[in-house]
Amino acid sequence: MTFCELHKERETVSECVTCGKGLCVGCRFYAASEPYCEGCTKELEREYTEFRKKQRQRVLFAGIAGSSAGVALVLGWQWAMFRTGFGMAMLTPFLMFLAVGGLAFGMLRIVGSRTVALFVIGAVLAVGILIGGEYIMYDYKLYQAAQQGLTAEKLFQFKTENTFSDHLIHMGVFDYAFIVLGMVFVWRRLWPTRKEELVILRPLAME
Ligand SMILES: [Zn+2]
Numbered sequence: 001m002t003f004c005e006l007h008k009e010r011e012t013v014s015e016c017v018t019c020g021k022g023l024c025v026g027c028r029f030y031a032a033s034e035p036y037c038e039g040c041t042k043e044l045e046r047e048y049t050e051f052r053k054k055q056r057q058r059v060l061f062a063g064i065a066g067s068s069a070g071v072a073l074v075l076g077w078q079w080a081m082f083r084t085g086f087g088m089a090m091l092t093p094f095l096m097f098l099a100v101g102g103l104a105f106g107m108l109r110i111v112g113s114r115t116v117a118l119f120v121i122g123a124v125l126a127v128g129i130l131i132g133g134e135y136i137m138y139d140y141k142l143y144q145a146a147q148q149g150l151t152a153e154k155l156f157q158f159k160t161e162n163t164f165s166d167h168l169i170h171m172g173v174f175d176y177a178f179i180v181l182g183m184v185f186v187w188r189r190l191w192p193t194r195k196e197e198l199v200i201l202r203p204l205a206m207e
């Protein structure tokens, strides 16, 4: 049987998980469900505050870096499309979703979560493949129509027959929407880590 250093008449009930000091019920703090002495609790709180600050900085950095890279990618891609015309359109779905996946992965690596990164990439790519398939079918059909000689009339007919795909392919905002979707996924996954708190229980009040 051991007795508390501070309260000589009281038995120790636990040991501090950091320094191993014997703790009576009047000295025992609980932090994240583990027993700690007062000094180690303070140290833990300080480290935790420091960690949260760093974490917030990393999240902020990932957000800014990801958004800037996203905007740069979209603007760069629009420029490439403008310069090369239809030829590059075939690659749009692949490149867009690779870009979003890559961005999400990069941002999550910065904040340090691999499983979340895989989840985000999987989700973005799954949706990307669905929508991308639509783009490709449209491109392919247009290519086939062009093989048979594409007059202005035929092009008009083709467009009225493929209004949905036509709508998709000309909706530049759609590409932006995917970038935003990727970001929303990432932020949604990051949100819980931003709110995680260190729970500290103080010792029982003694007479
Ligand atoms: Zn301690």
Ligand SMILES: [Zn+2]
Residues within 6 Å of the ligand: 004, 005, 006, 007, 010, 023, 024, 025, 026, 027
């Ligand atoms: Zn004590």
